[in-house]
Amino acid sequence: MPLHEEVSALMRMVAAEVMMPRFxxxxxxxxxxxxAGEVVTIVDREAELRLHDGLAALGLGARIIGEEAAEEDPALLDGVGEGLVWLIDPLDGTxxxxxxxxxxxxxxxxxxNGSTVAGWILDPLNGRMCHAVRGMGATCDGALVRARPSGAPRPRAALGTHFLAPDHRARVHARADLxxxxVPVPRCAAASYPRLAHGEDDVALFQRILPWDHAAGALFVTExxxxxxxxxxxxxxxxxxxxxxxxAASPWLWERAADVLLHPAAGLVEEDRLAA
Known part of the structure; x- marks a missing residue:
């Protein structure tokens, strides 16, 4: 069985046996x-263990880093951009x-080596599997996907600013309103990235860059x-x-969003420099 099918089957099995019975x-x-502001459930932990064991059984020799394991031992993220690594987000949108x-x-x-080779995003409620392979395009349930704009008069932007200080959040939103x-954020990267490809949203902004939140989705949208x-x-x-x-769903939509969101008046680029 090809790797993409093996991983898809593993994820569907874990969702069916661990996740959905407890929804x-x-x-x-x-x-x-x-x-602060974050919860974890028994499903996060049990699903991660099942996914870890299933990926290890594939025999690629890759390190395996799950969100909950890294929460317990942050040192697991040391050198995350080096070598071959599996990243697991067992339940995004907890x-x-x-x-x-x-x-x-x-x-x-x-x-x-820091570049996503392949990514899988499963919606357990409807069974949709979004998948991408570097240089080979993006698919949903096996059908090729090309990102498209929403067609709204102004680009629809889901801004994940809830971790910013209130005054900084206000600055960003004031710029965005120009x-x-x-639009409301789904509080779930596993939903945010597919929305960009399917014409629901045009732009998504995230503050946190935890690798399991973005590795699969960033590749999917890019491909x-x-x-x-x-x-x-x-x-x-x-x-x-x-x-x-x-x-963003396209380079020109990214440019349009960057003109307002990455303008010095929004303070995001300044925050980026301070964190460097």
Missing amino acids: RGLADAEIAIKS ANFAGGRAPFGMMVALVE DLDV AGGLVTHWDGSPWRVGGRGIGVLA
């Missing part, structure tokens, strides 16, 4: 606070899942014809030094 059925004791609402998803990426139609960069305009990569992510 809207979690006990209070199965939900815990991970950090707060949505724990609240009994969509969207949520599962993501796996294979990365080599030329973008700001579909979109553009994904750090806030300084450098290409997004696993282990990159830049901060933040600006993604």
